[in-house]
Amino acid sequence: MYSTGKLRKVAVLGAAGGIGQPLSLLLKSDAKSRISDLALYDIANMGMAADLAHIPTASRVKGFSGEGELPHALDKADVVIIPAGVPRKPGMTRDDLFNINASIVRNLVAACAKYCPSAHVLIISNPVNSTVPIAYETMKSLGVAQPNVFGVTTLDIIRARTFIAEMKGLNPTDVTVKVVGGHSGPTIVPILSTASVKFTEEESKSLVQRIQYGGDEVVKAKAGAGSATLSMAFAAKEFYDSFVAVIDGVSSVNPVAFVKTDAFETGYFASEVKLGPNGSVKSILPENLSPYEKELLKTALADLAKDIRKGEEFARSHAH
Ligand SMILES: NC(=O)C1=CN([C@@H]2O[C@H](COP(=O)(O)OP(=O)(O)OC[C@H]3O[C@@H](n4cnc5c(N)ncnc54)[C@H](O)[C@@H]3O)[C@@H](O)[C@H]2O)C=CC1
Numbered sequence: 297m298y299s300t301g302k303l304r305k306v307a308v309l310g311a312a313g314g315i316g317q318p319l320s321l322l323l324k325s326d327a328k329s330r331i332s333d334l335a336l337y338d339i340a341n342m343g344m345a346a347d348l349a350h351i352p353t354a355s356r357v358k359g360f361s362g363e364g365e366l367p368h369a370l371d372k373a374d375v376v377i378i379p380a381g382v383p384r385k386p387g388m389t390r391d392d393l394f395n396i397n398a399s400i401v402r403n404l405v406a407a408c409a410k411y412c413p414s415a416h417v418l419i420i421s422n423p424v425n426s427t428v429p430i431a432y433e434t435m436k437s438l439g440v441a442q443p444n445v446f447g448v449t450t451l452d453i454i455r456a457r458t459f460i461a462e463m464k465g466l467n468p469t470d471v472t473v474k475v476v477g478g479h480s481g482p483t484i485v486p487i488l489s490t491a492s493v494k495f496t497e498e499e500s501k502s503l504v505q506r507i508q509y510g511g512d513e514v515v516k517a518k519a520g521a522g523s524a525t526l527s528m529a530f531a532a533k534e535f536y537d538s539f540v541a542v543i544d545g546v547s548s549v550n551p552v553a554f555v556k557t558d559a560f561e562t563g564y565f566a567s568e569v570k571l572g573p574n575g576s577v578k579s580i581l582p583e584n585l586s587p588y589e590k591e592l593l594k595t596a597l598a599d600l601a602k603d604i605r606k607g608e609e610f611a612r613s614h615a616h
């Protein structure tokens with residue numbers, strides 16, 4: 297799973313936050329991640345960078361605080377991970393975050409277009425179904441011919457593995473399953489027929505419901521103090537490792553990401569992606585879906601189309 301390829305500079309934007317801190321810890325503490333420089337950026341105080349820098353692994357940690365320091369954080373970055381933005385509170389949908397997070401993501405990726413246009417940009421900020429189109433269109437409008445933008449939906453997969461294992465009394469590390477579509481409620485499409493175990497119709501329905509609304513469980517439990525942060529940091533690190541391993545040609549596993557694709561009319565979709573060394577991205581669509589899964593997919597595509605258009609329109613009307 298780990299890359300043996302080149303050392304990379306990784307920038308985390310929103311590094312002082314609930315996801316940013318544990319994610320930065322995971323990236324810094326894993327010597328096998330082959331990170332030469334970890335550039336940690338936030339609009340908040342970046343004292344956490346001084347703290348992390350005392351961990352004895354080879355990657356150099358540097359904190360950058362405030363917009364004036366953003367260009368230095370991004371300079372020569374190979375990968376930019378963006379968990380900047382506000383999280384949900386109980387009673388909110390991810391789309392309720394659009395008004396604040398759309399501008400945050402647009403401004404950050406505009407800086408990426410300027411200071412590290414060929415970096416791979418991994419978007420965590422919600423609503424992912426809209427922030428990824430915003431990022432892609434913004435970079436495109438700023439002259440990046442082939443924006444390398446990937447929405448991180450890995451949390452849906454790790455939840456699916458955990459919930460399946462709980463239901464069937466298995467070790468979650470032994471469970472694999474595909475989850476495609478987008479990253480909110482009905483747009484999350486678990487393809488349970490790809491799991492190594494079989495389910496009754498009733499089990500399938502209850503699992504699908506739990507996976508689609510797994511984020512709400514955490515939002516409710518945190519009771520106003522935010523949404524998933526620790527499991528998200530774990531998911532992002534897992535995605536990062538498999539992503540760079542594939543780019544370096546080490547792994548044949550195709551990571552799942554929400555990307556620009558011609559495969560569906562929606563123009564964007566989360567599924568396994570084949571990454572070419574030349575920057576090409578090809579979505580691998582799920583095959584042999586059950587009638588129930590086909591129905592879920594149909595519903596997901598209708599909702600996704602709306603979220604995506606909203607993101608694209610925002611990017612168009614706020615072009616730099
Ligand atoms: N893709 C996914 O599966 C998931 C996505 N999320 C999303 O991730 C985002 C972050 O969540 P948390 O870390 O819990 O929130 P948080 O509020 O704890 O942290 C966000 C950080 O972003 C920073 N920030 C705000 N504006 C910024 C800007 N313009 N430039 C740089 N940094 C900026 C804040 O100062 C803060 O440190 C939310 O939008 C949340 O909905 C959360 C969980 C899962």
Ligand SMILES: O=C([O-])CC(=O)C(=O)O
Nearest residue numbers: 384422451511512523524
């Ligand atoms: O639920 C939220 O708002 C955060 C998130 O995306 C998740 O936990 O899947």
